[in-house]
Amino acid sequence: MATTTATSATTFNNHSPPSLASLIQTHRSHFNNNLSFKSKPSTNFQSNSLSINLTTTSRSPFSTLKPLQSNSITSDLTPLETNPKTLKSRLANGETLYGMFLLSLSPTLAEIAGHAGYDYVVIDLEHGEGGISEALPCLRALAATGTASIIRVPESTETWAKKALDLGPQGIMFPMIESPKSAKKAVSYCKFPPNGVRGSAHMVVRASNYGIDDGYLTNYEDELLIMCQVESEEGVKKIEDIAKVDGVDCVQMGPLDLSASLGYLWDPGHKKVREMMRIAEKGVLGAKKKGGDDNVVGGGVYLGGFAMAHDKPEQLRSRGYHMISGAVDLGLFRSAVVEDVKNFRMGLSIDNVDDEEGDSDKDKEEKYWTEKGVLGAKKKGGDDNGGGGGVYLGGFAMAHDKPEQLRCSGYHVISGAVRSDVKRFKAGLSIDNVDDEEGDSDKDKEEKYWSE
Numbered sequence: 463m464a465t466t467t468a469t470s471a472t473t474f475n476n477h478s479p480p481s482l483a484s485l486i487q488t489h490r491s492h493f494n495n496n497l498s499f500k501s502k503p504s505t506n507f508q509s510n511s512l513s514i515n516l517t518t519t520s521r522s523p524f525s526t527l528k529p530l531q532s533n534s535i536t537s538d539l540t541p542l543e544t545n546p547k548t549l550k551s552r553l554a555n556g557e558t559l560y561g562m563f564l565l566s567l568s569p570t571l572a573e574i575a576g577h578a579g580y581d582y583v584v585i586d587l588e589h590g591e592g593g594i595s596e597a598l599p600c601l602r603a604l605a606a607t608g609t610a611s612i613i614r615v616p617e618s619t620e621t622w623a624k625k626a627l628d629l630g631p632q633g634i635m636f637p638m639i640e641s642p643k644s645a646k647k648a649v650s651y652c653k654f655p656p657n658g659v660r661g662s663a664h665m666v667v668r669a670s671n672y673g674i675d676d677g678y679l680t681n682y683e684d685e686l687l688i689m690c691q692v693e694s695e696e697g698v699k700k701i702e703d704i705a706k707v708d709g710v711d712c713v714q715m716g717p718l719d720l721s722a723s724l725g726y727l728w729d730p731g732h733k734k735v736r737e738m739m740r741i742a743e744k745g746v747l748g749a750k751k752k753g754g755d756d757n758v759v760g761g762g763v764y765l766g767g768f769a770m771a772h773d774k775p776e777q778l779r780s781r782g783y784h785m786i787s788g789a790v791d792l793g794l795f796r797s798a799v800v801e802d803v804k805n806f807r808m809g810l811s812i813d814n815v816d817d818e819e820g821d822s823d824k825d826k827e828e829k830y831w832t833e834k835g836v837l838g839a840k841k842k843g844g845d846d847n848g849g850g851g852g853v854y855l856g857g858f859a860m861a862h863d864k865p866e867q868l869r870c871s872g873y874h875v876i877s878g879a880v881r882s883d884v885k886r887f888k889a890g891l892s893i894d895n896v897d898d899e900e901g902d903s904d905k906d907k908e909e910k911y912w913s914e
Contacts, residue, residue, distance in 0.1 A: 549582060549610050549632050549687045550711065553764050557581075558779050560887045561612075563790045567592035569599040571791050576607025579884045584612045584787065587626070588637050594625050598668070601629055612687070618644060623651035624661050630669035633687035635714060640697040642707050645690050649709030652688055654679070687711050689766060693719035698742045705749035705763045712785060713746045714766040715739065717773075731772035747782050775887045788887055802878040806865045 552559060561582035564572055567590050575583050583604055585597050597613060604611045612633035615622040626634055636648040650658040664670045670678035688709055692701050693716025705713050717730040717739060726732040746765045766785035769775040775788045856875035859865040868876050 548685050549612075550685060552581070553687075553712075553784055558783070559785045560775065560884070561785065561787050562794075563614075563787055564600060565590040565790055565792050567596040567600055568791070569603040572600040573603040573607060575791065576604045576609035579888060580609060582610040582612055582633070582785075584614050584635065585631070586614045587622075588614050588616045594629065597626070598629055601631060601668075612689070614691075618648050618651075620651045620659060620661075623648070627652060627660065627686070628663065628667035628669055630667070632685065633689055633712075635689040635691055637691045637716070638694065638697075638719075639690040639692055639704060640694055641700050642703045645704045645707040645710050648690055649688055649707060652686060653683060653709070657683070689714050691716050692742060693717075694723040695720070695738065696723075698738055698745070701742050702745040702749045705746045706751050708751065710763060712764040712766050714785070715742060715768070717768060717770060730770055743781060743783075786887070788884075802865075806869075806876065806878060 547555075549559065559581040561580050561584060562575055563584045563586050564575065565586050567585065572583060572585075583600075585600050587593060587597060590596075601611050610632040612635055613626040613629065613631045614635040614637065615626050616637075618636040618639065623634060623636075634652060639645050639648060651660060652658060654660050654662055654664075664678055665673035669682070689712040690704060690707075690710050691714040692698060692704060697704070698720070701713065704710065717735065718728070720738060720742075721727065721730040721732060721735045724732075724735055724738060726735055729735065743765060746763060749763055751762050764784040765782060767778050767783050767787070769778060769786055769788045775786045778786045854874035855872060856877070857863075857868050857873050858877045859868060865876050865878055
């Protein structure tokens with residue numbers, strides 16, 4: 463093999479492949495605009511050299527290649543096989559959406575929440591245990607389940623909004639909005655110039671499929687749900703004006719911080735807090751934006767809120783809320799494990815636990831002898847005072863085999879279970895069926911409603 467440095471070409475003495483420029487020129491007629499073969503190309507090329515010269519043709523067929531566009535562009539990059547509707551389109555269609563807050567920033571819990579059926583999950587960077595780097599895996603986990611994601615930023619600043627929006631959530635929530643001015647600033651952080659001040663790196667960030675979605679700049683404003691959270695007495699006083707700000711899609715109520723601002727820390731059920739909440743709700747639902755759609759409740763602005771122990775999801779829905787957050791991941795897990803341990807510690811007798819219907823005497827007999835095999839085992843040199851002479855029996859509690867039953871059967875180590883949340887809201891239970899005691903009069907219900 464010899465090298466000719468003057469022409470920067472490599473010459474092969476024997477059989478050599480054709481030049482790239484020659485190949486493109488020869489086969490231009492065999493390609494359509496999508497670069498697919500119209501007929502099987504010939505491979506009978508005769509050439510003595512491979513000369514790389516990409517300037518020999520004035521027009522490259524590769525210029526016709528364009529990035530693939532999703533037939534349903536959504537800002538949280540949901541897979542094509544999932545429901546293509548965005549949060550904004552679902553709200554516009556009159557749906558009431560049910561979601562949860564993710565404080566653990568665990569991708570596994572995010573994925574479980576998505577599979578459970580929540581309409582959206584709020585990745586909470588304000589009170590959650592992480593930042594942008596921890597949020598990204600959660601967005602990917604939710605996208606895999608087709609569940610919309612919303613990021614609540616720690617504070618209403620341009621920097622936090624920019625970093626959050628570049629990840630590509632369907633919604634963004636700004637905390638502690640107390641005036642129309644702060645609401646306008648929040649909106650400006652979400653829009654590129656000239657409509658806002660958002661920094662532009664859309665060709666290399668996840669929000670635009672890393673630049674593959676060339677329709678991103680055209681569609682992002684229509685798809686992004688901008689939420690302003692009102693959670694102070696000062697904010698409630700100006701809530702109608704906040705709701706009217708162009709670009710604010712949803713006003714999210716914050717009952718816990720509101721109760722604190724009124725002097726009732728951690729007492730959102732106080733009568734005065736409830737009264738302030740009703741004022742805020744009416745202000746949002748009654749607000750009409752300039753040029754707003756009269757067919758949309760609130761003229762295009764929606765009301766979001768948190769379900770509380772004294773204010774169930776069904777009650778919020780009956781008062782006109784469009785977005786309801788029913789749970790927090792850490793709270794759900796805490797309640798489940800505390801209840802699980804409590805049930806075990808109570809020491810309920812197996813006599814008070816019903817056997818699963820359908821268990822035959824033979825099934826019970828087989829289970830009995832399986833357990834007896836372990837409990838009756840004696841290790842060589844084992845301590846007769848220890849269960850099984852030093853060997854212990856462990857097991858999982860099941861729907862048909864409660865922890866109390868296992869303990870009564872002689873188990874030493876028992877793994878309990880964790881329960882789930884979403885079904886109750888999806889069932890559409892009426893507020894009339896929630897927390898009503900038998901014999902409650904209207905007066906009793908009213909006193910109970912306003913009680914602390």
